[in-house]
Amino acid sequence: MIRAVDHVRSMAAYALADLGGSETVSLAQNESAFPASPAAIAAGQAALTQMPLYPDPDWPELRAAIAETHGVKAENILCGAGSMELIGCLIRAFSGPGDRVLGTDYGYAYVASATAQVQADYVKAREVDLSVSVDDILTAVTPQTRIVFVCNPGNPTGTLIPNTEVIRLQDALPEGVLLVVDQAYAEFADQDQNPTEIFELVDRGDTVVMRTFSKAFGLAGARVGWGLFPPVIEREVRKILNPNNVSIPSQAMATAAMQDQAHMCDTVTKTAVIRDQFAEECRALGLTVAPSHTNFVLIRFANVEAAQKADTALRAQGLLMRGMGGYGLADCLRATICAQDIMDRCLAVLKEVTS
Numbered sequence: 229m230i231r232a233v234d235h236v237r238s239m240a241a242y243a244l245a246d247l248g249g250s251e252t253v254s255l256a257q258n259e260s261a262f263p264a265s266p267a268a269i270a271a272g273q274a275a276l277t278q279m280p281l282y283p284d285p286d287w288p289e290l291r292a293a294i295a296e297t298h299g300v301k302a303e304n305i306l307c308g309a310g311s312m313e314l315i316g317c318l319i320r321a322f323s324g325p326g327d328r329v330l331g332t333d334y335g336y337a338y339v340a341s342a343t344a345q346v347q348a349d350y351v352k353a354r355e356v357d358l359s360v361s362v363d364d365i366l367t368a369v370t371p372q373t374r375i376v377f378v379c380n381p382g383n384p385t386g387t388l389i390p391n392t393e394v395i396r397l398q399d400a401l402p403e404g405v406l407l408v409v410d411q412a413y414a415e416f417a418d419q420d421q422n423p424t425e426i427f428e429l430v431d432r433g434d435t436v437v438m439r440t441f442s443k444a445f446g447l448a449g450a451r452v453g454w455g456l457f458p459p460v461i462e463r464e465v466r467k468i469l470n471p472n473n474v475s476i477p478s479q480a481m482a483t484a485a486m487q488d489q490a491h492m493c494d495t496v497t498k499t500a501v502i503r504d505q506f507a508e509e510c511r512a513l514g515l516t517v518a519p520s521h522t523n524f525v526l527i528r529f530a531n532v533e534a535a536q537k538a539d540t541a542l543r544a545q546g547l548l549m550r551g552m553g554g555y556g557l558a559d560c561l562r563a564t565i566c567a568q569d570i571m572d573r574c575l576a577v578l579k580e581v582t583s
C-alpha cells in the first residue's frame with residue numbers, strides 16, 4: 229500500500245463549508261454580496277488573450293497599484309494565490325517540528341491546518357467576549373513560540389480591536405517572534421481606524437500584514453491575496469512561493485479592482501447597511517449579535533439546540549449559513565451578508581424558529 233508520511237496521515241482535512249447544490253444560497257464563505265468592479269471584469273476579459281504565457285512572477289502592475297493606494301513600498305509586497313498561500317508559506321518558512329504557532333480562540337482555522345503540515349503545534353490564546361485579548365496572547369507566548377497570528381477584524385467573531393492594542397502586542401512580544409496581522413476584512417473597518425498605523429508595524433522587521441481581494445473587492449474566485457513584508461521575511465517566503473502563483477487574468481482583475489477604490493467603498497457601505505439592519509432585526513428576535521466590522525455576522529442562539537433547529541429550518545429553504553461547532557461556538561451560526569432579499573428570507577425563517 230502507498231502511504232503518506234505519518235504527520236499527514238494523522239492530519240484532519242481542512243474543514244470546508246458545506247455549499248449545498250445549485251438550488252441553495254451560500255452564506256457560508258464570506259464572499260461579497262456584490263460583483264467586482266466593472267473595470268476589473270473588463271481587465272480580466274482583456275487578459276484572456278495572453279493565456280499562452282506564464283504570469284509575471286513579480287506582479288508589477290498589481291504591486292504598483294497596491295503601493296499607490298496604501299502609500300507603502302511596492303518592493304515590500306508579496307502577492308499570493310489568496311492570502312491562504314502566503315499564510316501557508318510563512319508558516320513553512322518560519323516554523324517546523326516542535327515549534328509553536330500561536331493563534332487565538334476564534335482565529336482563522338486555516339492557520340491550524342497549515343501548522344500541522346509542518347509538524348509544529350498550533351496553540352490558542354483565550355479571547356475575551358469574542359475579542360482578541362492582547363494580554364492573553366502575551367501570557368500564552370513561550371520560548372517555543374515562533375509565530376503569532378492575530379486576525380483583526382476577527383473571523384468568525386466580526387469584532388475589531390483598536391490599532392493601539394495591536395501596536396502594544398508588537399511592542400511586548402519577545403524578540404524572534406514573528407507577528408502576522410491578518411486583515412482579510414480590514415476594508416470594512418478602514419474608515420474606523422487608520423490603516424497606515426498597522427502597515428507601519430512592518431518597518432520593525434518582525435511583522436507581516438496580510439490582506440485579500442476575496443472579500444470587499446468581490447474577487448474570491450480570482451484567488452488573490454497580498455501582504456506587506458519586511459525584506460528579511462519576504463526573501464525567505466519567496467523561496468517557498470509558487471513562482472507563477474497568480475494567473476494573468478487574476479493579476480489584471482486585482483490591479484483594476486485596487487484602482488477602483490470608489491467601487492470597493494460602495495460595496496463596503498452597501499454591505500454595512502444590510503448587515504446592521506439584519507443584526508438589529510435578529511436582536512429584536514432575542515438573538516445575540518455582536519457588532520460586526522466585516523461582511524458577516526455571528527448569531528448566537530439561546531443554546532446549541534436552538535442553533536441547530538435554526539440551521540435545519542434555514543437549510544430547508546436552501547439557505548446555508550456556517551455552523552460554528554469547529555470553533556467551540558455550537559450555539560452560533562455565522563451568516564455572510566448577502567443581497568437584501570436573501571437576508572429577508574433568512575430573517576423570515578429565524579422569525580419562525582424563534583417564535
Ligand SMILES: *Cc1c(COP(=O)(O)O)cnc(C)c1O
Nearest residue numbers: 310311312336383412440442453
Ligand atoms: C477569507 C479569509 C482570508 C482570505 O483568504 P484568501 O485565501 O485570500 O481568499 C484570510 N483570513 C481570514 C480570516 C479570512 O476569513
